Amino acid sequence: MRKVIVGNHAVSWGVKLARAEVIAAYPITPQTQIVEELSEMCASGELKARFIKVESEHSAMAACVGASATGARAFTASSSQGLALMHEMLHWAGSGRLPIVMADVNRALGPGWNIWTDQTDSLAQRDTGWIQLYCETNQEVLDTTIMAFRLAEQVDLPVMVVLDAFFLSHTAEPVDIPDQELVDRFLPPRRARYKLDVDDPHSYGALVRPDDYMEMRWHLQDAMHDAVARFDGVETEWATLVGRSYGAVESYRTEDADIALVTSGTITSTARHVIDQHRENGEKIGLVKIKMFRPFPTDALRLALAGIDRVAVLDRNFSPGQGGIFAAELRSALYDLPAEDRPAIYGYVLGLGGRDVTPAVIDGIIDHVRMPGIPARADLWVGVKA
Amino acid sequence: MSAGCSLLWTGAEEDDRVFDLHDWEGAEPRWCPGCGDLSVLTAMQRLAVAEQFVPETTVFVSGIGCSSRFPHYMKAYGFHGIHGRALPVATGVKLSRPELTVFVAMGDGDCTSIGAAHWLHMIRYNIDVTALLMDNNIYGLTKKQSSPTTPQGFASNTAPRGSWLPALDPIQATLGVTNASFVAQTAEWVPAHLYATLRAAYHHKGFSFVRILQRCPQYTDSIYKEAVRKPSIVELLVHENGLTVPELDRLYTNQRRHDPRDLDEARRLAEASDVIRLGIFFQDESRPRYDLIRALPQRTVEEKIRLMNEELDRYAV
Numbered sequence: 001m002r003k004v005i006v007g008n009h010a011v012s013w014g015v016k017l018a019r020a021e022v023i024a025a026y027p028i029t030p031q032t033q034i035v036e037e038l039s040e041m042c043a044s045g046e047l048k049a050r051f052i053k054v055e056s057e058h059s060a061m062a063a064c065v066g067a068s069a070t071g072a073r074a075f076t077a078s079s080s081q082g083l084a085l086m087h088e089m090l091h092w093a094g095s096g097r098l099p100i101v102m103a104d105v106n107r108a109l110g111p112g113w114n115i116w117t118d119q120t121d122s123l124a125q126r127d128t129g130w131i132q133l134y135c136e137t138n139q140e141v142l143d144t145t146i147m148a149f150r151l152a153e154q155v156d157l158p159v160m161v162v163l164d165a166f167f168l169s170h171t172a173e174p175v176d177i178p179d180q181e182l183v184d185r186f187l188p189p190r191r192a193r194y195k196l197d198v199d200d201p202h203s204y205g206a207l208v209r210p211d212d213y214m215e216m217r218w219h220l221q222d223a224m225h226d227a228v229a230r231f232d233g234v235e236t237e238w239a240t241l242v243g244r245s246y247g248a249v250e251s252y253r254t255e256d257a258d259i260a261l262v263t264s265g266t267i268t269s270t271a272r273h274v275i276d277q278h279r280e281n282g283e284k285i286g287l288v289k290i291k292m293f294r295p296f297p298t299d300a301l302r303l304a305l306a307g308i309d310r311v312a313v314l315d316r317n318f319s320p321g322q323g324g325i326f327a328a329e330l331r332s333a334l335y336d337l338p339a340e341d342r343p344a345i346y347g348y349v350l351g352l353g354g355r356d357v358t359p360a361v362i363d364g365i366i367d368h369v370r371m372p373g374i375p376a377r378a379d380l381w382v383g384v385k386a
Numbered sequence: 387m388s389a390g391c392s393l394l395w396t397g398a399e400e401d402d403r404v405f406d407l408h409d410w411e412g413a414e415p416r417w418c419p420g421c422g423d424l425s426v427l428t429a430m431q432r433l434a435v436a437e438q439f440v441p442e443t444t445v446f447v448s449g450i451g452c453s454s455r456f457p458h459y460m461k462a463y464g465f466h467g468i469h470g471r472a473l474p475v476a477t478g479v480k481l482s483r484p485e486l487t488v489f490v491a492m493g494d495g496d497c498t499s500i501g502a503a504h505w506l507h508m509i510r511y512n513i514d515v516t517a518l519l520m521d522n523n524i525y526g527l528t529k530k531q532s533s534p535t536t537p538q539g540f541a542s543n544t545a546p547r548g549s550w551l552p553a554l555d556p557i558q559a560t561l562g563v564t565n566a567s568f569v570a571q572t573a574e575w576v577p578a579h580l581y582a583t584l585r586a587a588y589h590h591k592g593f594s595f596v597r598i599l600q601r602c603p604q605y606t607d608s609i610y611k612e613a614v615r616k617p618s619i620v621e622l623l624v625h626e627n628g629l630t631v632p633e634l635d636r637l638y639t640n641q642r643r644h645d646p647r648d649l650d651e652a653r654r655l656a657e658a659s660d661v662i663r664l665g666i667f668f669q670d671e672s673r674p675r676y677d678l679i680r681a682l683p684q685r686t687v688e689e690k691i692r693l694m695n696e697e698l699d700r701y702a703v
Binding site: 025026027028029032035036039040043044051053055056057081085110113 | 450466468469470499500502525527528529531532534543544545546547
């Protein structure tokens with residue numbers, strides 16, 4: 001079935017098809033439509049899930065933690081301040097190894113109240129033990145939501161599906177909605193390896209002393225490593241059913257390229273269009289899209305960027321005192337390469353708080369990055385008013 | 387000591403300024419036509435003129451929601467804060483600058499949902515702050531999701547079949563908390579009562595909690611429709627120790643004498659009933675106040691200079 005739906009509803013459809021069992025949520029712009037639609041699906045009986053209308057985002061994640069610990073498939077959605085308020089419980093979900101799925105609609109953080117898109121909210125949660133998958137289209141949002149449950153339950157880690165405010169959340173696009181029967185084949189009911197079970201009593205949250213704590217964290221790191229390969233497997237399976245896959249990292253027209261843009265989210269679509277125009281002029285320029293931010297796909301990126309001289313990373317986010325977050329992560333991932341194979345990384349911070357990133361802006365970056373002799377930096381700010 | 391080299395601020399200078407309504411008008415309100423928030427803003431601006439608040443010593447703190455736009459529209463100091471955290475922010479402001487007049491504007495989401503823990507503790511701290519709970523029984527800014535005060539059975543986008551549970555009653559809840567000192571309820575559609583209640587709350591020494599019943603013309607227009615049309619289903623709590631609003635006597639004939647010093651009776655009156663009760667349920671200025679208990683001792687200018695000189699003398703060569 002093909003429907004024209006907004007990105008928020010693409011999430012709702014994904015969650016419905018994944019047969020989530022517990023949904024706990026608190027409204028926040030621009031996420032609210034996701035859970036409103038799910039609430040409607042629950043009320044009409046289309047989705048047999050418990051919908052819990054909680055009193056804050058902290059409680060929403062706490063309720064998901066509790067539900068997931070009983071073996072249920074749990075989902076929530078949030079944005080910006082709401083995600084920040086969840087922070088403590090995000091650690092709990094990650095280190096508790098609970099395969100919760102949430103959607104985060106990227107929105108700028110206050111103060112400087114702003115409801116528009118900016119990735120700093122989700123990237124600020126990078127150390128909480130969540131897998132993070134960024135999306136470019138509404139179709140990708142729906143597919144990723146379904147795959148997220150599969151991946152989460154394979155590695156016992158929570159997964160955050162990330163989409164841009166308004167450019168995806170409130171923009172309608174045609175989306176192919178797979179049949180329930182097909183999704184059921186791909187995603188069987190959750191069989192929790194560990195859960196609260198009266199017949200097999202265990203507890204969560206005991207005191208762990210220094211002689212065991214590090215092992216717990218090593219197991220978490222090990223599961224993150226595992227998730228890189230598992231994600232490829234999940235995508236392959238999904239592709240055999242629906243014919244679509246995205247890759248943790250996608251290379252677009254990078255063959256023989258000297259220069260590559262690195263993007264994530266909806267800036268990617270604009271960049272593809274710009275790359276096409278430059279390729280028509282015979283310029284050797286390509287694009288690498290990062291879908292998976294945690295675990296960071298180091299090997300895939302090294303492969304994708306091999307042989308490229310200069311890389312321009314477009315960051316709609318920033319870490320104060322450092323610069324663009326993808327740029328910093330990418331530098332770190334490529335540092336161990338032999339110097340002759342290592343591209344120079346130019347980090348461009350742009351589009352914060354929903355400022356438009358137009359083809360002209362990206363053209364300007366391309367003009368800048370190929371200027372001879374300019375030093376590589378991680379925090380070149382684009383279009384800041386004097 | 388000449389004014390030019392004064393080391394110590396000795397309080398307001400001789401002030402002959404007079405502030406009128408225009409002086410209190412901040413940004414142009416961007417609430418929907420017919421929103422109850424507009425009525426509260428008008429009452430507050432009227433109070434500011436009547437009591438001649440001084441803009442630079444008046445602070446409005448809010449959280450997030452429609453009502454939390456309030457500080458933008460009062461030309462005074464404002465803090466448009468974080469969802470649910472208006473009360474702790476106000477606590478910080480008041481404890482560090484006790485001479486300021488501090489108001490808090492919250493919606494039912496801010497106060498009774500995401501920030502409910504702070505509400506309980508603020509009542510107990512009993513700090514001299516006036517809090518307005520602008521309660522329209524719905525999350526309006528995010529477009530019609532149930533709040534804790536949404537009536538049972540009322541349908542919303544997060545409860546399409548209607549709210550499952552009885553609504554939380556903020557007056558009952560506040561009266562139940564240890565050390566409550568001023569608890570009142572008023573309605574935005576009775577401007578004279580709203581104004582009189584805000585004035586009483588402002589004059590109360592301690593934490594004043596005012597729940598304002600409000601209509602949201604977009605989403606909860608129906609909830610108080612009958613009460614707006616039929617004053618008989620509104621019962622005014624009147625008492626010389628509390629509130630009397632003589633100009634309402636002809637229209638609002640359903641009145642009950644209630645002494646706001648009587649906590650037991652206040653709690654009985656707060657129980658659900660067929661009438662909507664407006665007035666001061668409870669007031670007691672003798673309750674301990676954290677801002678006074680923890681305040682630095684008040685000193686005169688002479689005392690401060692003497693202490694400073696004593697301190698400096700310790701380092702004399």
